[in-house]
Amino acid sequence: MKTKRRIAAADARWGLKNPDLLPESTANIEPRDVIIGQDRAIKALKLGLELYRSGYNVFVCGIAGTGRTSTVRRMLDRLKPHCALAEDYCFVHNFLEPERPRLIQLPRGQAPRFRDAVHEMVKLLRREIESLINSETVRARVRQIESTFLEKAGEKTRIFQEKLGQENLGLARSPDDKTAFPELVYLHGEKAVDLASLELMAAKGEISPEEAQRARKAFEDFEPILHEFIAEQQRLQSELIRERGEAEKKAVAVAIGSLKNLLLARFRTDAIEAWIDQVEKTILDNLDVFRSAEPPPGDDLPPEAEGPDFSAFDVNVILTSDGDGCPIVVENNPTWTNLFGNQDRVNLAPGVYGTDFSRIKPGSIVRAQGGYLILNAADVLNDNMVWQNLKRVLRTQELVIQPPENQPPQGAPILNPDPIPMNVKVILLGSSHLYELISENDHEFGKVFKVKADFDTAVDVDKETLDSYLQVLIRVIRDEKLKDITRDGLLEVLEESMRLAGRKGRLSTRFSRIADMLREADYHAERESSPLIQGSHVRTAVHDYNERLNLLEEKLLRRIREGDIHIDTEGREVGQINGLTVISVGEHAFGLPARVTCRVGVGKNGILDIEREAEMTGSTFEKGGLILQGFLTGRYATTHPLTFSASLCFEQSYSFIDGDSASSTELFCILSALANAPIEQQLAVTGSVDQFGRIQPVGGINEKVEGFFSVCMDRGLTGSQGVILPQRNVGDLMLSHRVVEAVEKKQFHIFAITTVDEGMEILTGLPSGVQDERGRWTPDSLNDRIQIRLKELHDLADEDGDDK
Numbered sequence: 001m002k003t004k005r006r007i008a009a010a011d012a013r014w015g016l017k018n019p020d021l022l023p024e025s026t027a028n029i030e031p032r033d034v035i036i037g038q039d040r041a042i043k044a045l046k047l048g049l050e051l052y053r054s055g056y057n058v059f060v061c062g063i064a065g066t067g068r069t070s071t072v073r074r075m076l077d078r079l080k081p082h083c084a085l086a087e088d089y090c091f092v093h094n095f096l097e098p099e100r101p102r103l104i105q106l107p108r109g110q111a112p113r114f115r116d117a118v119h120e121m122v123k124l125l126r127r128e129i130e131s132l133i134n135s136e137t138v139r140a141r142v143r144q145i146e147s148t149f150l151e152k153a154g155e156k157t158r159i160f161q162e163k164l165g166q167e168n169l170g171l172a173r174s175p176d177d178k179t180a181f182p183e184l185v186y187l188h189g190e191k192a193v194d195l196a197s198l199e200l201m202a203a204k205g206e207i208s209p210e211e212a213q214r215a216r217k218a219f220e221d222f223e224p225i226l227h228e229f230i231a232e233q234q235r236l237q238s239e240l241i242r243e244r245g246e247a248e249k250k251a252v253a254v255a256i257g258s259l260k261n262l263l264l265a266r267f268r269t270d271a272i273e274a275w276i277d278q279v280e281k282t283i284l285d286n287l288d289v290f291r292s293a294e295p296p297p298g299d300d301l302p303p304e305a306e307g308p309d310f311s312a313f314d315v316n317v318i319l320t321s322d323g324d325g326c327p328i329v330v331e332n333n334p335t336w337t338n339l340f341g342n343q344d345r346v347n348l349a350p351g352v353y354g355t356d357f358s359r360i361k362p363g364s365i366v367r368a369q370g371g372y373l374i375l376n377a378a379d380v381l382n383d384n385m386v387w388q389n390l391k392r393v394l395r396t397q398e399l400v401i402q403p404p405e406n407q408p409p410q411g412a413p414i415l416n417p418d419p420i421p422m423n424v425k426v427i428l429l430g431s432s433h434l435y436e437l438i439s440e441n442d443h444e445f446g447k448v449f450k451v452k453a454d455f456d457t458a459v460d461v462d463k464e465t466l467d468s469y470l471q472v473l474i475r476v477i478r479d480e481k482l483k484d485i486t487r488d489g490l491l492e493v494l495e496e497s498m499r500l501a502g503r504k505g506r507l508s509t510r511f512s513r514i515a516d517m518l519r520e521a522d523y524h525a526e527r528e529s530s531p532l533i534q535g536s537h538v539r540t541a542v543h544d545y546n547e548r549l550n551l552l553e554e555k556l557l558r559r560i561r562e563g564d565i566h567i568d569t570e571g572r573e574v575g576q577i578n579g580l581t582v583i584s585v586g587e588h589a590f591g592l593p594a595r596v597t598c599r600v601g602v603g604k605n606g607i608l609d610i611e612r613e614a615e616m617t618g619s620t621f622e623k624g625g626l627i628l629q630g631f632l633t634g635r636y637a638t639t640h641p642l643t644f645s646a647s648l649c650f651e652q653s654y655s656f657i658d659g660d661s662a663s664s665t666e667l668f669c670i671l672s673a674l675a676n677a678p679i680e681q682q683l684a685v686t687g688s689v690d691q692f693g694r695i696q697p698v699g700g701i702n703e704k705v706e707g708f709f710s711v712c713m714d715r716g717l718t719g720s721q722g723v724i725l726p727q728r729n730v731g732d733l734m735l736s737h738r739v740v741e742a743v744e745k746k747q748f749h750i751f752a753i754t755t756v757d758e759g760m761e762i763l764t765g766l767p768s769g770v771q772d773e774r775g776r777w778t779p780d781s782l783n784d785r786i787q788i789r790l791k792e793l794h795d796l797a798d799e800d801g802d803d804k
Contacts, residue, residue: 023490034468055450069429104271172194327372575672598649600793627689684708689756722748
């Protein structure tokens with residue numbers, strides 16, 4: 001049986017049957033732009049890129065390092081999909097509602113020109129307004145207005161003073177306050193006396209009581225008349241200021257109108273026309289600011305230069321483009337500010353902050369307007385506010401640039417600018433697991449990401465794929481300026497790629513790892529002054545990569561070597577077998593043997609798994625245990641029920657266990673204990689089993705074989721050691737060169753089985769036997785011994801029950 005199930009060294013690792021398919025080296029070969037396999041993903045991606053309809057954004061699935069980002073970029077470059085060329089966007093000050101900046105849209109490439117034209121217009125006005133106001137025509141008109149005012153005011157003053165004189169009253173101002181309104185005074189001789197002083201003079205007898213009484217009455221009668229006179233003077237003063245301002249505005253309005261018309265002749269939209277009208281009104285209403293703001297000759301300072309603040313007349317360009325290409329933006333750090341933009345704040349005073357339209361900053365989603373935005377899904381989901389707002393933008397096709405809700409306001413107002421119309425296609429990159437999680441927990445997800453492009457981690461090997469894979473390797477070599485690689489080096493890379501893929505005949509698409517391998521092989525070639533990367537350099541690179549990550553593996557192997565972890569690799573034991581496990585530490589996975597034991601006795605507990613009872617197992621492991629019960633019942637409970645107790649244990653295991661890859665191992669251990677048949681300890685086993693005793697494939701097969709091989713090699717290869725694995729896993733074998741060499745020299749063996757019976761025959765050396773029509777097995781066969789033992793345990797259990 002052992003010879004029959006033993007596999008040849010050629011089956012332990014893939015090798016290219018026709019090496020001539022590869023060049024002698026990559027020297028003088030220029031790479032072509034290729035995309036390897038992934039037909040399903042590319043077809044879906046093409047649909048998502050070319051179908052411009054609401055919600056047809058793309059989620060690209062696949063593990064990191066499979067070339068998703070580079071493939072998307074190449075697809076975009078190759079397809080050159082049609083996209084609506086984005087207009088230019090800019091924000092301007094809203095003079096009516098400063099907290100609501102206005103959005104202006106312009107034809108592509110026009111926003112900077114518009115900004116410069118507005119800047120030039122304001123600069124010209126700053127130079128010209130003062131000279132216009134001081135022109136002789138305006139000054140003459142102002143003098144005429146002032147003369148008319150003085151004439152009217154003087155006439156009214158003369159009439160009022162005549163009336164006052166008839167009552168011995170006059171007007172006087174405080175000598176200390178020239179701006180105060182005039183007050184009524186009584187003229188006593190040549191002396192002007194106010195009301196308070198009049199009372200004092202009356203008390204002293206300096207004027208008669210009759211005169212004092214007449215003066216009081218005059219004060220009372222003319223007080224309201226004085227107020228009317230003052231109001232009339234103020235009205236005339238206001239009229240003077242208004243008419244003088246109108247005269248100045250009229251002169252300036254001509255210049256503004258001329259410049260406005262020139263601007264609108266170049267840039268005319270409803271939004272621009274409305275804003276320029278606001279600018280004109282603001283300037284005319286604030287001529288005094290311009291009057292004092294004339295810059296020195298030759299001044300090219302921007303409107304926000306020192307002096308009066310003209311920043312309200314600036315233009316904040318947030319998006320401008322020229323050319324006809326679709327923007328492709330990759331945002332590697334999709335924070336709120338980086339993705340959507342923000343409103344910057346400026347410290348106006350200690351503890352006081354401010355902002356305005358000029359401090360509105362766009363994010364990458366604005367830069368991708370009219371094109372494509374590539375994001376890492378995990379990065380976006382790190383901030384739920386970013387994720388929710390991204391969906392909102394894609395759903396409403398509008399973006400309002402505001403700070404996130406959780407950002408402290410710092411005393412600054414939050415602007416509410418006009419929404420920006422959005423026309424951008426978002427491509428999210430993430431794992432299949434993440435896609436499933438989002439789909440299950442976010443009902444809006446499928447509405448805004450309707451296309452799933454699923455990238456596989458491996459592709460089938462054929463002549464076309466091999467050629468495309470070679471082109472990718474050459475592309476890496478050229479882009480990275482690495483040494484060219486020989487044929488045997490290419491073979492080593494392909495073999496390692498196949499190992500990463502986990503199956504012979506499949507190549508891994510984890511190109512980031514492949515590129516690292518080439519870089520490190522180039523390093524070793526350089527150290528040896530080799531002009532080309534040889535196969536030995538690739539082997540060294542792979543070895544050193546694993547060595548950097550295998551500290552835990554080395555520590556555990558040392559504990560096995562020193563006997564702290566008990567693993568037998570010689571002799572025979574009943575109810576004890578070497579199982580195989582895989583331990584993952586980050587990017588590194590390695591295999592180690594685990595001693596599994598079983599004790600069988602009288603009882604009715606059935607199979608008791610100690611790890612399961614200690615709650616150290618997962619649901620898949622527990623399922624495997626239940627399958628064992630089903631197998632035993634189906635095969636041996638044909639004449640009487642199974643009445644026994646068996647305890648299973650992964651000895652010296654102190655961590656969580658899951659998976660069903662040890663179910664066949666546990667079954668072999670139980671059968672050994674029931675048959676009292678010793679198991680060869682120089683063998684280790686892995687494989688899943690079903691209820692019919694068929695052996696099923698498992699994962700991590702290479703790591704498991706190499707893990708047991710390391711233990712055996714450490715103790716010395718005897719020629720009888722080996723591993724039993726599922727026949728269906730032979731296609732996954734990509735064992736290391738040292739294992740293959742040992743198999744070839746018959747120092748180590750690999751047995752492939754399809755049934756439990758085949759495995760037990762190899763492990764115990766006993767025939768399994770054949771079951772007849774009445775359910776009885778071949779006498780003295782393994783299964784016959786098991787059935788007899790189960791009958792004995794059943795009878796003993798019945799006797800124990802009768803005694804009770």
